Amino acid sequence: METDVKDIPKKLTRKDFVSDQAVRWCPGCGDFMILANMQKAFAQMDHKKENFLSVSGIGCSSRITYYLDTYGIHSIHGRAIAVATGAKLAKPELNVWVFTGDGDCMAIGGNHFIHACRRNVDLNIIVFNNRIYGMTKGQSSPTTPTGMKTKTAPEGSYENPFNIGEVAIGAGATFFARVPDNDHALMEDVMMQAYHHKGTSVIEVLQNCVIFTDGIHEQITSKDTKHDNQVVLEQGKPIIFGKEKERGLRVNGMKLEAAKIKNGASNVLVHDATEQDSLMHLALAKMQLPEHPVAMGIIRKTDSVSYEKSTHRAIEREVSRSKFKNTSDLFKSGNTWDI
Amino acid sequence: MTEKVLNSEMRKAVVRFSGDSGDGMQLTGDMFSQASGWAGNDLTTTPDFPAEIRAPQGSVGGVSSFQIQIGGTEIYTPGDQVDVLVVMNPAALKANIRILKAGGTIIADSGSFNTRNLKKADYDTNPLEDGSLSEFHVIEAPATSLTKEALKDLGLENAAMSRSKNMFALGVVSFLFSRPLENTIHLLEKKFSSKPLLLEANKLALNAGFSFAESTEVFGASIVIPPAKLPKGTYRNIDGNTAAAWGLLAAAENSGRKLSLSSYPITPASEILHELSARKDMGAIVFQAEDEIAAVCAAIGAAFCGNLSVTTTSGPGASLKSEAMGLAIISEIPLVLINVQRAGPSTGLPTKTEQSDLNQALYGRHGEAPLVVIAASSPDDCFFYSYEASRIAMEHSTPVIMLSDSYLASGTSPWRIPGKGELQDIDIPQFNKPAEEWEPYMRNPEFLNRFWKSPGDAGFEHRIGGLEKKENTGNLTYEPDNHEKMTKIREEKIARIAKRIPEQTVTGAQSGRLLIVGWGSSHGAISTAVSELLEGGEEHIGFTHFNYINPLPQNTEEIFSKFDEIIVCELNNGQFANYLRTKLPQFSYKQFNKVKGQPFFTSEIKAEIINALTT
Numbered sequence: 001m002e003t004d005v006k007d008i009p010k011k012l013t014r015k016d017f018v019s020d021q022a023v024r025w026c027p028g029c030g031d032f033m034i035l036a037n038m039q040k041a042f043a044q045m046d047h048k049k050e051n052f053l054s055v056s057g058i059g060c061s062s063r064i065t066y067y068l069d070t071y072g073i074h075s076i077h078g079r080a081i082a083v084a085t086g087a088k089l090a091k092p093e094l095n096v097w098v099f100t101g102d103g104d105c106m107a108i109g110g111n112h113f114i115h116a117c118r119r120n121v122d123l124n125i126i127v128f129n130n131r132i133y134g135m136t137k138g139q140s141s142p143t144t145p146t147g148m149k150t151k152t153a154p155e156g157s158y159e160n161p162f163n164i165g166e167v168a169i170g171a172g173a174t175f176f177a178r179v180p181d182n183d184h185a186l187m188e189d190v191m192m193q194a195y196h197h198k199g200t201s202v203i204e205v206l207q208n209c210v211i212f213t214d215g216i217h218e219q220i221t222s223k224d225t226k227h228d229n230q231v232v233l234e235q236g237k238p239i240i241f242g243k244e245k246e247r248g249l250r251v252n253g254m255k256l257e258a259a260k261i262k263n264g265a266s267n268v269l270v271h272d273a274t275e276q277d278s279l280m281h282l283a284l285a286k287m288q289l290p291e292h293p294v295a296m297g298i299i300r301k302t303d304s305v306s307y308e309k310s311t312h313r314a315i316e317r318e319v320s321r322s323k324f325k326n327t328s329d330l331f332k333s334g335n336t337w338d339i
Numbered sequence: 340m341t342e343k344v345l346n347s348e349m350r351k352a353v354v355r356f357s358g359d360s361g362d363g364m365q366l367t368g369d370m371f372s373q374a375s376g377w378a379g380n381d382l383t384t385t386p387d388f389p390a391e392i393r394a395p396q397g398s399v400g401g402v403s404s405f406q407i408q409i410g411g412t413e414i415y416t417p418g419d420q421v422d423v424l425v426v427m428n429p430a431a432l433k434a435n436i437r438i439l440k441a442g443g444t445i446i447a448d449s450g451s452f453n454t455r456n457l458k459k460a461d462y463d464t465n466p467l468e469d470g471s472l473s474e475f476h477v478i479e480a481p482a483t484s485l486t487k488e489a490l491k492d493l494g495l496e497n498a499a500m501s502r503s504k505n506m507f508a509l510g511v512v513s514f515l516f517s518r519p520l521e522n523t524i525h526l527l528e529k530k531f532s533s534k535p536l537l538l539e540a541n542k543l544a545l546n547a548g549f550s551f552a553e554s555t556e557v558f559g560a561s562i563v564i565p566p567a568k569l570p571k572g573t574y575r576n577i578d579g580n581t582a583a584a585w586g587l588l589a590a591a592e593n594s595g596r597k598l599s600l601s602s603y604p605i606t607p608a609s610e611i612l613h614e615l616s617a618r619k620d621m622g623a624i625v626f627q628a629e630d631e632i633a634a635v636c637a638a639i640g641a642a643f644c645g646n647l648s649v650t651t652t653s654g655p656g657a658s659l660k661s662e663a664m665g666l667a668i669i670s671e672i673p674l675v676l677i678n679v680q681r682a683g684p685s686t687g688l689p690t691k692t693e694q695s696d697l698n699q700a701l702y703g704r705h706g707e708a709p710l711v712v713i714a715a716s717s718p719d720d721c722f723f724y725s726y727e728a729s730r731i732a733m734e735h736s737t738p739v740i741m742l743s744d745s746y747l748a749s750g751t752s753p754w755r756i757p758g759k760g761e762l763q764d765i766d767i768p769q770f771n772k773p774a775e776e777w778e779p780y781m782r783n784p785e786f787l788n789r790f791w792k793s794p795g796d797a798g799f800e801h802r803i804g805g806l807e808k809k810e811n812t813g814n815l816t817y818e819p820d821n822h823e824k825m826t827k828i829r830e831e832k833i834a835r836i837a838k839r840i841p842e843q844t845v846t847g848a849q850s851g852r853l854l855i856v857g858w859g860s861s862h863g864a865i866s867t868a869v870s871e872l873l874e875g876g877e878e879h880i881g882f883t884h885f886n887y888i889n890p891l892p893q894n895t896e897e898i899f900s901k902f903d904e905i906i907v908c909e910l911n912n913g914q915f916a917n918y919l920r921t922k923l924p925q926f927s928y929k930q931f932n933k934v935k936g937q938p939f940f941t942s943e944i945k946a947e948i949i950n951a952l953t954t
Contacts, residue, residue: 019802021814050797055640058805065802066815071794073643074804076666079636082628086637087794089626090599090644094794112636115629311626315619322620327589330621331756335526336575337377339566 012049014039019069030181030207031060031128035067037184038097038126041191042070047095054097055084057109059135060209061101061128078109081116084123085307092308095195098125103133106142106162117171119307120199124191127164127202130209131216138212150212165285168202169278169300175201176285177298180221181208186232186297193298199306220294229289233297238268239284241293249292256283258292273301347560351410353418354512356505357435358427358448360394360403363505367425368405369751370509370526372576376753377522379566380409382576383717383863384751385417385938390690397459402434409516411565415717415863417750419940423515425508427451427482429460436472444476444558446511448504450483478557482507482548489547490540503544510548517561520549572755579718579747580610582754583651583677586725588621589757591647594733594765599641601626601634602651606689607745608679611651631659635676639663642672643803645793647729649675654683654696657740661704664738668708668829670803671780671789673732677725680744682936691936692746694859695911700740701889701918707826709833711735712888714742714859719754721747724886730765735836736789742888744910746938747860767791774798779813786839787832834890843892845881846870850901852879853951856928857908858888858915861939865908868944880948885915891922899926906931906951908944 017039025031042052052070056062058077065072075083084098105113105127116123132150133139140150142162149156168176175197177190187205194201206217220229231241231249239249240261248261248268261268275281281300288294324330354371356364365386375382387404394401408418420440426432428451439445452465466472467479482504489507490500506527513520524542531538552558577585591598600623602612615623624646628634635650642648652660657678667674680696682688700712711731715724721743728741768783770790779801782789792799801813809816810824845854847869857865862884869882883898885891899905907916908931916928931947933939 048797050795050800052800053644053794054802065804069800071643071800072802072804073640073670074802074806075636075639076662076805079632079663082633082636083640083643085628085633086599086601086626086640086648087644088640089624089637090597090641090646090648091794094644111629112633115633311624315622315624318619319622324621327585327592327621328756328759330588330618331575331585332573334575335373335376335529336573336756337379338573339379339569339571 012043014043016049017042017069019067021066023067024063025060026210028210029060030130030205030209031064033181033184033187034126034128034205034207035064037187037191038064038068041188041195042068044192045095045195051094052097053084053087053094054099055080055087056099057101057104059101059104059133061099062104064099078104078107079112080104081109081112081123081125085116085121088121088123089308089311092122092312096123098123100125100127102127102129102131102143102164103141106164106167110142114167114171116200117168117173117202120172120174120304122198122200122306122308124194124201125203127204128207129164129204130207130213132209132212134209134212163286164202164204165299166282169282169285173202173300174199174302174304175298176204176281176300177202178204178206178285178294178296180206180217180226180230180296182221183296190298193301197301198309199304219289229293230296231293233271233273233284233295233299235271235273235298237271239271240268256287256292273298274303276302348563348565350412350564351408351414352422352516352562352564353406353408353420354423354425355404355406355421355435355438356425356508357402357404357431358505359396359430360389360401361396362403362427363502364403364405364427367505367509368407370523371512372407372751373526374513374518374522375407375409376574376576378518378564380411380564381414381567381569382407382409382753383414383417385746386749397428397430397456399430399434399460402431404431404435409564411567413567415867416938416941419942423512425512427504427508429456429462429466432466433460433462439475441474442476444478445472446478446480446508448482448508449479450481478511480508480511480548480551485547485551486544489543493536493540493543495536495540500540503540506541506544507548507551510545510550511552513545514549514552515558515561517563520545569753570755572758574753574755576751577719577722577754578610578749578751579715579721579743580608580679580749581614582719582721583715583725583741583743584611584614584618586722587615587647587649587675587729588618588623589722589762590726590729590765593762594647594729594767596645596647596733597622597624599624599626599638599646599648600651601628601637601641601648603628603631603634603656605631605653605656607681607748608651608653608656608677610748611677611679631656632663635660635663638674639667639670639672642667642674643670643793645791645795647675647733648673649677649729651677651679653679653681654699655685657696657699658703664710665704665706665708666805667738668704668710669805669807671736671829672738672803673736673791674738675725675728675732676738676740677728678740678742679748680742682934688936690745692744692860692938693910693934693936694742694744694861695914695934696742697888697911697914697918700742707830709830709889711737711739711833711836711890712742713739714886714888715747716859716862716884716886718747718750718752722754726762730763731836731839733765733767733791734788734839735786735832736791737833742859744860778811779803780808781811786835787828837890837893840887840890840892842894843883843885843898845883845898847873848879848881851881852903853881853948854899854902854905855880855882855908855948856885856905857882858885861908861910864939864941865944867941868948871941872945872948877952879952888915888918896923899923904951905929906947908939908947910934910939
């Protein structure tokens, strides 16, 4: 909390975060929803406008920095998280957002992703997951489902995809949430919760690419099927889903099971994103169709000191105990002689 | 054995301490350097130790050495050949005998020349006894046994006692060079302040060595090296990596910016990362990244945020950073990359020196990607050039590569601590008008540098990135003419920095027969060779040494035009010579190159010059 700057001169609105650049995504792209929700969420945050920083890598997702009227760095492929880490360490008072895609973040940038999660740098990372390389026109990505045909897997992919939540939580992420690109309220809420979380927050957006993977998330996100195929997690509440909330999750042996709730059943799991033990969070993140509904909302949100806070605490401590007021004191410390 | 070969007064002398990795030779050498500095000598040192953390004991491969040249005159190299060789075991003798001068002195711990150690060093007979060392002056100093004798009342175990024998050797050498022990004892007291028993053991051993040399009169005469005529000031010994780290701290202080260092460990650059990690007490923000790419990218993030931002590495790491350096170039942000070069390609000779990353620094990026390249030429001036790299980066909104190398990184030389106001101010271009009049890629017309605005500066919110920018506005554009114009602006911006760097100077003849050209760390050997020839009456040679590589100093062409012949000396296959051929093609350049993972020897350069003058 201490790193927040809460002296807002004037109330910002969504429009304050709209840049003068024309937005160039394909009509109907899921990225538009993310941009709009991000601008709305930015306007509700307590930071001064000049203390916002957007950092992106390369790919369709990463163009978003040009459309957000904040300080921004459109960096190089895979490296947004590394750039953002350096920025956050340099100026911990900044409100730093990273925009990346499934290729940018999970393939070429995978190393930076896991290390950010491990260190718990206070970054908010939005992964636009459309399960394909869009900008380079249709190659398999690390989240391309097995069996899907792509330009580089014309006979269908035979690779095992990453589950982003599993990687993030496995690497030590203290905040992981998943949202479909068409649920505005949930996305905005999750963005705000990520903002308030002190540490690495990872938000996976199931994003539709109208050109290469149109409808890839439809089974999960469409109006007709979402009640049965999504479970939206709420802190402290039983994990239930279905049109009539008639189904729930319970533990059966060593695994999670989706089942009809019988009258008065007490064995429905109650969600606790704040549990330090990541076992259940991993299980929830990994749920997939058809056996389970796909978990949405905040799967994990645990307390832990952020990396930049630890770094600056150490610096403050060392400066306060330092023998050296300036470089001259340092240079003349130890064994010197005069000529 | 020859008698009394040592002069009582020498202008300069080379001493090499050599023993097993565990014998404490680096510490011994370091303390002798300190005492020599106090005695007013100029000096240069170099360590030489096995790459393995624990090499086999007693083997030639496990020998660790420390070489120092001290002088009453200016000293630029640790010396080609050794006057006094201290050997703590047979392996150390084996490893170093070939660089001992004819008539030189060997101080040997005779007690360690036993059958077992002789066998480990592959000696069939004991060289101290078989006459094979007859051309040298051999002093048998029973360091092991006399140290044990001196320490017998302290109640230490055998192994602990024998660990102090390096101080016995230091005592012997201290006597030989007429150095009183007070300063060395003072150093020991600092070092072992919390370990009184070890302090006592080391003091006793040091005194025992001194007394042994004094009472046995083995040397005939002791040597006096008069103080060198150095500029007045406060001095300390410093190695190149510490000096580079401190130059950055000074630049941060003088510019009023915080220092951010983002690096990944790599030999021989890691000590800069270590030193600044320990300098949290000076406010340094240090990030040990997960890889070289993350390190440079984090540095870019910190630079955008307004800090003096630096990444340090060696050649292989610099390769990994090259894409991101392109981002820093097109974004036009201040960034310092220090490359402590080592012998390559690939893992190459990771602990050995070479100047072979010059091409990489100049050209190793995709696209038209010019940046500033400067190089340090001695351990102590790594301070000045890391300061200069920071100054130029921040004043001219550009990445700067500073080249050091393994030889400078681990060598030491006395450094005169700069007084207040001695370093050039860092004058970051300011934009003092309202934010509405500012555009991200508008420039200071004189030098074409951008105005550095960072998160936290209200009203200046803007985006940077890897895509081509529209002139002034910084908006994205694919316009053909704009790309060409921006390419030329970025090139011209670097070229104009020539106005903000010192002019090149020439030592010796200012015109005439032969110009010797060097750059970076080969300064020591070349300047020593040239000054020895000048002192010998040679009137036809001049020497010019480059620290500013890109851009070149403005008067380079003028200097070159005054000589009949130019020889470029460098530790690679001719990279600087080739660079000069493209920049100043009207001159012809001869090359003198060495690629052995070793610095130049003064004698090699001298021979090359004499050869050039006589053919």
